[in-house]
Amino acid sequence: MVIKSLGHACYTAGDGRSALLFDPFLEGNPEAVVGPDEVQATAILPSHGHSDHLGDAIPIALRLGVPIIAPYELAMYCQRHGAQVLPLHIGGGVDLAWGRVKLTDATHGSAIVGDQMIEYTGPACGFLVAMSGQTLYFAGDTGLFGDMRLIGEAGIDVAILPIGDHFTMGIEDAVRAVEFLQPKAVIPTHYSAFEPIRKDPNLFAARVSAMGVRCVVLSPGEEATF
Numbered sequence: 412m413v414i415k416s417l418g419h420a421c422y423t424a425g426d427g428r429s430a431l432l433f434d435p436f437l438e439g440n441p442e443a444v445v446g447p448d449e450v451q452a453t454a455i456l457p458s459h460g461h462s463d464h465l466g467d468a469i470p471i472a473l474r475l476g477v478p479i480i481a482p483y484e485l486a487m488y489c490q491r492h493g494a495q496v497l498p499l500h501i502g503g504g505v506d507l508a509w510g511r512v513k514l515t516d517a518t519h520g521s522a523i524v525g526d527q528m529i530e531y532t533g534p535a536c537g538f539l540v541a542m543s544g545q546t547l548y549f550a551g552d553t554g555l556f557g558d559m560r561l562i563g564e565a566g567i568d569v570a571i572l573p574i575g576d577h578f579t580m581g582i583e584d585a586v587r588a589v590e591f592l593q594p595k596a597v598i599p600t601h602y603s604a605f606e607p608i609r610k611d612p613n614l615f616a617a618r619v620s621a622m623g624v625r626c627v628v629l630s631p632g633e634e635a636t637f
């Protein structure tokens with residue numbers, strides 16, 4: 412499985428045939444390495460409705476004719492705006508041609524925050540993905556929670572975990588998350604696009620490496636194979 416950072420919390424995970432696009436915030440993302448008019452994907456997985464995650468999911472889905480896989484309420488929002496959707500909910504998964512995706516808990520909000528009103532879009536989620544013999548845990552925006560131990564029982568090859576603090580886990584809690592999840596490798600995310608969440612991923616990498624876990628710091632545009 413090849414995982415590529417497109418900037419902030421946006422990643423692709425692919426097996427050469429299918430490409431999952433997570434949290435496609437590209438327009439207005441100071442780190443974006445590709446525009447919403449060029450990015451390619453076979454499915455789009457927004458973890459919640461916040462603008463730095465749902466981002467350009469709907470226009471990308473419309474342009475490519477690919478489904479948005481999301482918690483039910485967020486999926487219905489996307490469907491109302493014309494997108495093809497595959498609604499799931501926390502704890503539920505689905506087998507697809509390329510593998511399996513299951514929604515996990517995330518301790519975070521989820522809403523479309525407009526000028527005039529805030530539209531609730533269900534709970535925020537994480538994604539547990541099985542593809543080409545690898546298991547990926549994309550945590551989304553979340554605080555630390557004890558049931559990461561339970562998620563870890565899936566046997567995680569690579570975990571993408573937020574470390575930026577302020578809106579999600581900071582480095583200390585993300586280190587504890589690695590203890591709970593016991594992944595073979597971890598990619599830190601959500602730490603540099605905006606001033607309040609600016610953190611040094613190498614501090615996290617040093618802590619995690621000391622635990623014997625491979626830490627892969629991906630700058631926007633970089634990719635790694637797992």
Ligand code: NI
Binds near residue numbers: 461519552578
């Ligand atoms: Ni958020």
Ligand code: MN
Binds near residue numbers: 552
């Ligand atoms: Mn966020």
